[in-house]
Amino acid sequence: MASVGMIKSRPLAPGATATAALWLLSIPFAHGQATQLTSEQAFKNVTVLKGIPVDEFMDTMGFISASTNYNCADCHIEPKEEGDWSTYAQETPRKATARRMILMVQEINKNNFAGARVVTCYTCHRNVQGAPKITPSLAEQYGEPPTPDPNEVEIRRQRPDAPSADQVFDKYLQAVGGAQKAAAIASIVFKGAYTGYAEPQSPVDIYVKAPNQRTMIVHTDSGDRTTTCDGANGWMAAPATDKPFPVIRYTGGDLDGVRLDAVLSLPAGIKQAITRPVVGLSMIDDKDVVVVQGTATGGRSPVKLYFDKASGLLVRQVRYADTMIGRVPVQVDYSDYRDAAGAGVKLPFHVITTWTDGRSDVLLTSAETNVAIDAAKFNQPSPPAPRKK
Numbered sequence: 493m494a495s496v497g498m499i500k501s502r503p504l505a506p507g508a509t510a511t512a513a514l515w516l517l518s519i520p521f522a523h524g525q526a527t528q529l530t531s532e533q534a535f536k537n538v539t540v541l542k543g544i545p546v547d548e549f550m551d552t553m554g555f556i557s558a559s560t561n562y563n564c565a566d567c568h569i570e571p572k573e574e575g576d577w578s579t580y581a582q583e584t585p586r587k588a589t590a591r592r593m594i595l596m597v598q599e600i601n602k603n604n605f606a607g608a609r610v611v612t613c614y615t616c617h618r619n620v621q622g623a624p625k626i627t628p629s630l631a632e633q634y635g636e637p638p639t640p641d642p643n644e645v646e647i648r649r650q651r652p653d654a655p656s657a658d659q660v661f662d663k664y665l666q667a668v669g670g671a672q673k674a675a676a677i678a679s680i681v682f683k684g685a686y687t688g689y690a691e692p693q694s695p696v697d698i699y700v701k702a703p704n705q706r707t708m709i710v711h712t713d714s715g716d717r718t719t720t721c722d723g724a725n726g727w728m729a730a731p732a733t734d735k736p737f738p739v740i741r742y743t744g745g746d747l748d749g750v751r752l753d754a755v756l757s758l759p760a761g762i763k764q765a766i767t768r769p770v771v772g773l774s775m776i777d778d779k780d781v782v783v784v785q786g787t788a789t790g791g792r793s794p795v796k797l798y799f800d801k802a803s804g805l806l807v808r809q810v811r812y813a814d815t816m817i818g819r820v821p822v823q824v825d826y827s828d829y830r831d832a833a834g835a836g837v838k839l840p841f842h843v844i845t846t847w848t849d850g851r852s853d854v855l856l857t858s859a860e861t862n863v864a865i866d867a868a869k870f871n872q873p874s875p876p877a878p879r880k881k
């Protein structure tokens with residue numbers, strides 16, 4: 493698939509989408525075991541991004557792509573045969589430059605910023621291919637300033653004119669039908685349609701159990717893609733065409749992310765989602781929003797929750813997964829709140845997740861509340877069986 497513009501061809505983060513590129517596993521792997529290997533053990537030719545889990549390594553690739561606006565295939569040799577991951581280990585001139593850049597950035601931070609990760613690829617490259625710009629643009633300087641990106645607001649302390657986090661959460665619970673009704677929901681089974689980037693629509697099933705378990709199964713043409721959080725652990729099982737390992741265990745920010753998606757799937761979870769919340773104000777598409785910023789409960793990832801100021805409903809979640817070279821953002825947009833569950837509680841029926849390498853669009857069609865869900869649904873998922881085309 494010829495890739496146009498900025499969208500890359502692979503999903504890298506939880507909540508994922510898939511791709512037109514087809515890859516198969518070419519790495520030895522103990523069947524049924526979620527890989528626990530570090531990057532240099534899991535891959536063939538990793539010399540600088542060492543000592544990190546596989547999910548974080550894939551996030552670094554997403555970070556590099558998003559920072560330089562290069563596609564995977566701009567730095568790596570595209571496999572001749574569908575799914576031959578070994579070509580990723582081969583050297584290319586641009587890959588060599590990127591490796592030199594990683595070392596350069598480490599040096600800059602070490603020598604100038606006491607080793608803090610202050611400078612990243614994005615600092616210079618700004619999602620523009622080739623060499624970074626070196627001359628100031630007068631058109632930019634005197635032109636209209638770009639509209640501020642609401643994802644970039646940083647609420648460092650409670651704004652005096654903003655409500656308290658508890659008031660924001662209470663208003664949200666009121667808006668969805670009341671705290672009592674929300675608390676009465678112990679489980680939900682959703683059904684709907686999932687569309688990933690450059691991927692046909694697939695049926696999706698989502699199982700949610702209070703307070704923090706969630707499994708999403710996307711039935712793609714090449715096999716099921718399953719994202720699971722059992723409350724403490726998270727995994728993604730994906731077809732070989734999608735991911736370098738059939739089951740990848742989430743760590744760090746990716747684990748915080750799947751847990752947040754689980755907690756926030758139930759409106760009553762809003763008060764458990766983040767710790768040390770502070771509140772500020774911003775705008776999304778000309779609409780006033782209240783922003784509650786904090787840290788993912790049980791983790792370290794920064795999280796921002798955006799509530800529509802007028803309706804009180806949660807409209808966006810932005811979270812950040814840390815990697816050794818930079819923070820990878822994930823944005824989840826919630827809309828089309830409906831009381832389709834018959835429980836007197838409104839749930840978002842349209843959920844769009846965007847990250848450095850793609851976007852997934854989930855349109856739900858039904859939500860059944862308080863149905864019994866087999867506990868095994870939240871166990872580590874098995875590698876998917878290949879499906880017939």
Ligand code: HEC
Nearest residue numbers: 535536537538539540541553562563564567580581590591
């Ligand atoms: C700007 C260049 C660049 C881009 C874009 C890029 N990579 Fe990489 N990739 C590298 C470098 C450099 C390494 C080696 C890192 C090291 O030695 O520590 C690497 C290594 C890898 C490896 C390990 C291969 C092995 O077995 O040794 C995989 C897998 C990989 N990249 C996947 C991807 C994917 C998927 C994308 C697209 C999302 C991507 N890369 C985008 C530069 C890039």
Ligand code: HEC
Nearest residue numbers: 556560586589590593594597611612613615616622623624
């Ligand atoms: C301090 C600024 C700076 C930072 C930070 C930086 N780069 Fe660069 N990068 C450059 C400059 C300048 C060039 C052009 C060098 C040239 O043309 O010889 C370049 C060139 C490149 C190229 C080759 C582009 C092409 O096709 O001509 C790649 C790939 C690249 N950088 C990747 C990265 C990655 C990955 C990171 C983060 C690990 C990074 N850079 C961080 C300044 C930077």
